[in-house]
Amino acid sequence: MVLPMWWRKLVLTLHVTSSVGFVGAVAAFLALAVAGLVTDGPLASAAYPSMQIVTWWVIVPLAASTLLIGVLQSIGTPWGLVRYYWVIIKLALTLLALAVLMLQTQSVDMLAQAALGGTLTEHASTRFSMVLHGTGGIVVLLIATVLSVYKPRGMTRHGARAISAERMSAT
Amino acid sequence: MPLRMKLVDTYCLDIETECLDKYGHRLRGDETMTVTKNKAGEMPRWVKVFIGIGVAALAVVAFAVLSGHGPWQHMGMGGMH
Numbered sequence: 514m515v516l517p518m519w520w521r522k523l524v525l526t527l528h529v530t531s532s533v534g535f536v537g538a539v540a541a542f543l544a545l546a547v548a549g550l551v552t553d554g555p556l557a558s559a560a561y562p563s564m565q566i567v568t569w570w571v572i573v574p575l576a577a578s579t580l581l582i583g584v585l586q587s588i589g590t591p592w593g594l595v596r597y598y599w600v601i602i603k604l605a606l607t608l609l610a611l612a613v614l615m616l617q618t619q620s621v622d623m624l625a626q627a628a629l630g631g632t633l634t635e636h637a638s639t640r641f642s643m644v645l646h647g648t649g650g651i652v653v654l655l656i657a658t659v660l661s662v663y664k665p666r667g668m669t670r671h672g673a674r675a676i677s678a679e680r681m682s683a684t
Numbered sequence: 685m686p687l688r689m690k691l692v693d694t695y696c697l698d699i700e701t702e703c704l705d706k707y708g709h710r711l712r713g714d715e716t717m718t719v720t721k722n723k724a725g726e727m728p729r730w731v732k733v734f735i736g737i738g739v740a741a742l743a744v745v746a747f748a749v750l751s752g753h754g755p756w757q758h759m760g761m762g763g764m765h
Binding site (some may be wrong): 602605664 | 731738
């Protein structure tokens with residue numbers, strides 16, 4: 514099922530917007546996580562509730578839309594979802610990022626509550642964990658971006674069979 | 685070596701649909717070679733490197749979880765130390 518060109522451009526626009534926005538939102542998350550870790554007082558108390566808002570209102574919707582639109586885009590073009598290794602690895606990285614993100618939302622909620630309750634100093638390891646996971650998220654998303662741009666070679670067996678079948682049906 | 689001889693083994697010449705990129709543009713020259721140089725089903729080296737890094741990362745996470753540094757350590761009472 515290959516989408517018409519007009520739809521493909523629309524889906525591509527949505528995918529680039531959501532995925533680049535995802536990277537930017539995680540960068541903002543990381544900045545807040547660093548600010549919350551290295552400072553104390555009002556700035557740290559403000560950082561974690563802000564992180565909670567950025568996470569739930571921006572990062573989670575962008576992560577979900579990146580995944581859904583990416584899958585739609587791949588099955589709607591000749592690239593397919595499992596025809597090329599770079600597409601499979603990019604899908605795996607996005608799924609990993611989304612899974613880790615959803616696990617981290619509990620910690621983000623907890624830190625926001627702790628900031629409002631004035632008990633942030635009891636959560637040093639969690640605050641460091643936010644910086645660690647934010648950095649890891651940026652790295653994973655940048656790798657996915659590089660794969661999208663360079664599209665390294667490599668076709669799967671399934672891809673070769675599918676394309677051979679398409680060729681046979683076309684002739 | 686004539687260009688046709690160089691490209692004859694690639695999937696682009698062999699299979700028409702391989703010549704399209706994700707935007708529907710036809711690939712040419714180096715671009716075609718980059719996408720289609722390997723034989724079908726043969727896993728490229730870069731994929732093996734990625735898989736190796738992934739397995740190593742999983743091993744580190746498994747070790748962390750088994751040694752009591754799992755994600756739950758940062759939640760609830762686990763974060764109180």
